[in-house]
Amino acid sequence: MSRMSQSLELTERAQHLLKVLIERYIDEGQPVGSRALAREAGLNLSPATVRNVMADLEEMGLVTSPHTSAGRVPTVKGYRLFIDSLLTVKPLDQELIRRLWEDLEDLEDPQELLETASHLLARITRMAGVVTLPQRRQIAFQHIEFLPLSGGRVLVILVTDDQEVHNRIIRPATPLTPAQLQQAANYLNAHLSGRRLTEIRAALVNEVRAAGRELQSLLEMAQRLFSSEALEEDCLVAGQTNLMSFAELSDWSRLRELFEIFEEKRNLIHLLDQCIEAEGVQIFIGEESGYQPLEQCSLVTRTYTVGDRVLGVLGVIGPTRMHYERVIPLVDVTARLLSTALNQKITSPS
Amino acid sequence: MSRMSQSLELTERAQHLLKVLIERYIDEGQPVGSRALAREAGLNLSPATVRNVMADLEEMGLVTSPHTSAGRVPTVKGYRLFIDSLLTVKPLDQELIRRLWEDLEDLEDPQELLETASHLLARITRMAGVVTLPQRRQIAFQHIEFLPLSGGRVLVILVTDDQEVHNRIIRPATPLTPAQLQQAANYLNAHLSGRRLTEIRAALVNEVRAAGRELQSLLEMAQRLFSSEALEEDCLVAGQTNLMSFAELSDWSRLRELFEIFEEKRNLIHLLDQCIEAEGVQIFIGEESGYQPLEQCSLVTRTYTVGDRVLGVLGVIGPTRMHYERVIPLVDVTARLLSTALNQKITSPS
DNA sequence: GTTAGCACTCCTCCTCTATGAGTGCCAAAA
DNA sequence: TTTTGGCACTCATAGAGGAGGAGTGCTAAC
Numbered sequence: 169m170s171r172m173s174q175s176l177e178l179t180e181r182a183q184h185l186l187k188v189l190i191e192r193y194i195d196e197g198q199p200v201g202s203r204a205l206a207r208e209a210g211l212n213l214s215p216a217t218v219r220n221v222m223a224d225l226e227e228m229g230l231v232t233s234p235h236t237s238a239g240r241v242p243t244v245k246g247y248r249l250f251i252d253s254l255l256t257v258k259p260l261d262q263e264l265i266r267r268l269w270e271d272l273e274d275l276e277d278p279q280e281l282l283e284t285a286s287h288l289l290a291r292i293t294r295m296a297g298v299v300t301l302p303q304r305r306q307i308a309f310q311h312i313e314f315l316p317l318s319g320g321r322v323l324v325i326l327v328t329d330d331q332e333v334h335n336r337i338i339r340p341a342t343p344l345t346p347a348q349l350q351q352a353a354n355y356l357n358a359h360l361s362g363r364r365l366t367e368i369r370a371a372l373v374n375e376v377r378a379a380g381r382e383l384q385s386l387l388e389m390a391q392r393l394f395s396s397e398a399l400e401e402d403c404l405v406a407g408q409t410n411l412m413s414f415a416e417l418s419d420w421s422r423l424r425e426l427f428e429i430f431e432e433k434r435n436l437i438h439l440l441d442q443c444i445e446a447e448g449v450q451i452f453i454g455e456e457s458g459y460q461p462l463e464q465c466s467l468v469t470r471t472y473t474v475g476d477r478v479l480g481v482l483g484v485i486g487p488t489r490m491h492y493e494r495v496i497p498l499v500d501v502t503a504r505l506l507s508t509a510l511n512q513k514i515t516s517p518s
Numbered sequence: 519m520s521r522m523s524q525s526l527e528l529t530e531r532a533q534h535l536l537k538v539l540i541e542r543y544i545d546e547g548q549p550v551g552s553r554a555l556a557r558e559a560g561l562n563l564s565p566a567t568v569r570n571v572m573a574d575l576e577e578m579g580l581v582t583s584p585h586t587s588a589g590r591v592p593t594v595k596g597y598r599l600f601i602d603s604l605l606t607v608k609p610l611d612q613e614l615i616r617r618l619w620e621d622l623e624d625l626e627d628p629q630e631l632l633e634t635a636s637h638l639l640a641r642i643t644r645m646a647g648v649v650t651l652p653q654r655r656q657i658a659f660q661h662i663e664f665l666p667l668s669g670g671r672v673l674v675i676l677v678t679d680d681q682e683v684h685n686r687i688i689r690p691a692t693p694l695t696p697a698q699l700q701q702a703a704n705y706l707n708a709h710l711s712g713r714r715l716t717e718i719r720a721a722l723v724n725e726v727r728a729a730g731r732e733l734q735s736l737l738e739m740a741q742r743l744f745s746s747e748a749l750e751e752d753c754l755v756a757g758q759t760n761l762m763s764f765a766e767l768s769d770w771s772r773l774r775e776l777f778e779i780f781e782e783k784r785n786l787i788h789l790l791d792q793c794i795e796a797e798g799v800q801i802f803i804g805e806e807s808g809y810q811p812l813e814q815c816s817l818v819t820r821t822y823t824v825g826d827r828v829l830g831v832l833g834v835i836g837p838t839r840m841h842y843e844r845v846i847p848l849v850d851v852t853a854r855l856l857s858t859a860l861n862q863k864i865t866s867p868s
Numbered sequence: 869g870t871t872a873g874c875a876c877t878c879c880t881c882c883t884c885t886a887t888g889a890g891t892g893c894c895a896a897a898a
Numbered sequence: 899t900t901t902t903g904g905c906a907c908t909c910a911t912a913g914a915g916g917a918g919g920a921g922t923g924c925t926a927a928c
Contacts, residue, residue: 201890214902219891236908237890276671276687313665315677318864321626323683325675327665333673335683337626409781412774424762427777431759514668551921564871569922586877587921 178228178249182221185209186230187254190242194489197415199239244454244488247466251451251492260497264292268502272509278302278331281513283404285482285506290407293495295486296430298469300403300440302330302479305366312356312390314349322349324393328365330474331513336393356390369394401437405430414487416464425461435459443469443481449500454488464488468495470503474510482506528578528599532571535559536580537604540592544839547765549589594804594838597816601801601842610847614642618852622859628652628681633754635832635856640757643845645836646780648819650753650790652680652829655716662706662740664699672699674743678715680824681863690739706740719744751787755780764837766814775811785809793819793831799850804838814838818845820853824860832856 178186188209189200202215202222209218222240225231230246233239242250271288275281282299289297308329315323320343326334344352359375360368372391408430417423429436439457443450452467462485469483482503484495528536538559539550552565552572559568572590575581580596583589592600621638625631632649639647658679665673670693676684694702709725710718722741758780767773779786789807793800802817812835819833832853834845 199890203890215890216902216904217900220901223892233891235910236892237888237910239890276689277685311665313663313675315661315663315675317677317681321863323677325663325665325683325685327667327673331667331687333675333685333687335627335675335685337681337683339626407781409774409777412770412777418770420762420768424759427759427762431757513671549921553921565921566871566873567869570870573923583922585879586923587879587919589921 181211182225183254184211185218185221186225186242186246187250189231189240190246190250190254193242194491197489199234199241201239204239244456247453247488248456251453251496255493255496257497258493260501265501265505269505272505273512275509276513278510278513281506281509282480282482283406285502286404286406289482289484289499289502290410292498293484293486293490294407294410294413295484295490295495296408296411297406297482297484298403298436298440299482300401300437300444300480302328302332303441303444304401305364306477306479307332308362308364309360309368311361312353314353316344316346316349320344324390326393329362329514330479330510338393341388352390365394401441403433403437403440405433405436411465411486414489416487416489422461422464426465429459429461439467440469440481440483443467443483444471444478446471449496450483451492451496466490466492468492468499470499472503472506472510474507474514479510531561532575533604534561535568535571536575536592536596537600539581539590540596540600540604543592544841547839549584549591551589554589594806597803597838598806601803601846605843605846607847608843610851615851615855619855622855623862625859626863628860628863631856631859632830632832633756635852636754636756639832639834639848639852640760642848643834643836643840644757644760644763645834645840645845646758646761647756647832647834648753648786648790649832650751650787650794650830652678652682653791653794654751655714656827656829657682658712658714659710659718661711662703664703666694666696666699670694672739674739676743679712679864680829680860686743688739688743702740715744751791753783753787753790755783755786761815761836764839766837766839772811772814776815779809779811789817790819790831790833793817793833794821794828796821799846800833801842801846816840816842818842818849820849822853822857822860824857824864829860 185205189205192200192204192208202218205222206213206215206218222231225246226233226240228245229243230249231240232243234241268288271284272281275284279301282301286297286299289295291297309326310329311327313325313327315325317323317337319339321337321339322344324336324338326336328334360371363371369391372394408427411417411426412423417426439452439459439462443452446469449468449470451469452462454466455463457465457467464487465485466488467483467485468490469481471478471481473479483499484490486495535555539555542550542554542558552568555572556563556565556568572581575596576583576590578595579593580599581590582593584591618638621634622631625634629651632651636647636649639645641647659676660679661677663675663677665675667673667687669689671687671689672694674686674688676686678684710721713721719741722744758777761767761776762773767776789802789809789812793802796819799818799820801819802812804816805813807815807817814837815835816838817833817835818840819831821828821831823829833849834840836845
């Protein structure tokens, strides 16, 4: 009974029809009518029967029609069901995996590694690739070096245990001799190595009090160095222009809003930060992200790690109407490969 | 006689009318008709007279009409004449200059300085701001430092005399002790300080031959470090999305091409590099740039310097229909302020 | 040299209509 | 009870036709 399916369960048939509908919609981008669906579904049903099912699906909020005499289009809820329980994920081509690995394995610089990863995602999906830089609060201090510059300024070189290098120029209140700088570096390297940046920030407050006169000024400097502002989150975006080819984003003001979140990255970073908790591949469909400019977009992400620590997130942004069955495994594999590559850098033989 | 003006010279009146026409077109974005122009010009001319002049201007290629019954629109040649000899540049508001300087003076990091400059240009003009990073071939080696990392890898920190810091991780063929690294750094600092990076690249070839065994491997490394690939040109772009508001760029595919040159920066860098030769403010109008995606855009640039060396270029990209009388002085002043700020970093009291 | 007049062009906007895709509902068939 | 064919209905889309208007070039008069 068609009324029955409205309550809780979807019949096998309704599920199958929904699946075929969404697959076709993803392919064509046009609302799918009952005639076409009946033909495509391979169930030997008449369009009229399909229409009945569609009415049920619509009542459950899984599909809508843009207007009375158009076919049906999946809703966010429909996509959700599709992805969670109907999707047949295509395993990634081995050849493609090999090529991905080739592009990543030789890169020494972690920054370059992240850049390449986002570009690969963008190029393969023809959508936008995103990667967050390693979360500062996750990474640990490894080594610091002070280099005196002209004008009493000091170049601070901070190496963190994800093998990233951070530079910062500071100007201490009172000038310091090279010897003092060396002493300070030794001190910090001895005392802080291996500890998280966030811990250090807290610890430094006490150190400043305890330290001798000449170190005082330098420690205050270091404090500023570890302040949250100096170690801001950031992310990389590649292939934004790919998104201009999609008809569903061709609304003028929408597209502008979308590109603004790529330029003013704050919101994007915040959104990606939310994905860092998830295990496996995380998907936000349309409005699920909570960001109005991404209403028409989906975000597919996965975390990347070093050892057992989650460093950041990588993923793809594209129209809700994307080939999830391809994108999901691609994001999955790329994140794994990136993790492997990063691990290699850090644990490679001495 | 109107036929006369066709040959070489433009009458006073024709020049004035062209000026008013372009000013009005820049303001309104609509083709300017003879009636409106006659009113606006303040010369007590009838529309018919204006039409005669317009016909002359059209014959000289300074204006065109999109179709028979539209008004006139300036051509590139028209803009050129306008900018070169008709434009009355508005001097920049002192208050604005003060605010610009406030935003720039406190920044320690040159990179940050450049970023801020491009953002300021974008925000004030509501168009796109661009800055090239300092030209590698212009900057000189100041200091190098080697930091041993795990896995036999070495972090190279290269400070150049524009106070930029470049990091690079390399993996020498044979492992090196910290002492050897220190020795190598001393050697390089003693021998190469103050010399241009391009010179160094050449010089290193000989050094490698002359050097002792243990240095050999490190010098080869350094050679790779100074290779052109490692010191690639780059540029920063800000406010690209501002360009989406302009009606004349609202052609779908055009806009996409435009954004592609911002993403794949190579062409943009190449174009900006051409501006580095020019003294004062350099302007490319529409097709003058030679880049098809910039057909509808103008580029206003000026070099920035440290001492007497030209380091790079900064500027604004927007529709040809832009308020040159404001943009030109803004670019001019911003480039000067940026130069001053950079100079301060380098020559400030020790 | 300048101007008024006039015919002409051509873009823009509006309305109207035909077309067709797709629907919901109902009654008959399975 | 489920499925199906039939039918009236809705509504987006495209195209034709026409009115309106802005602006032009040309010519003849000032």
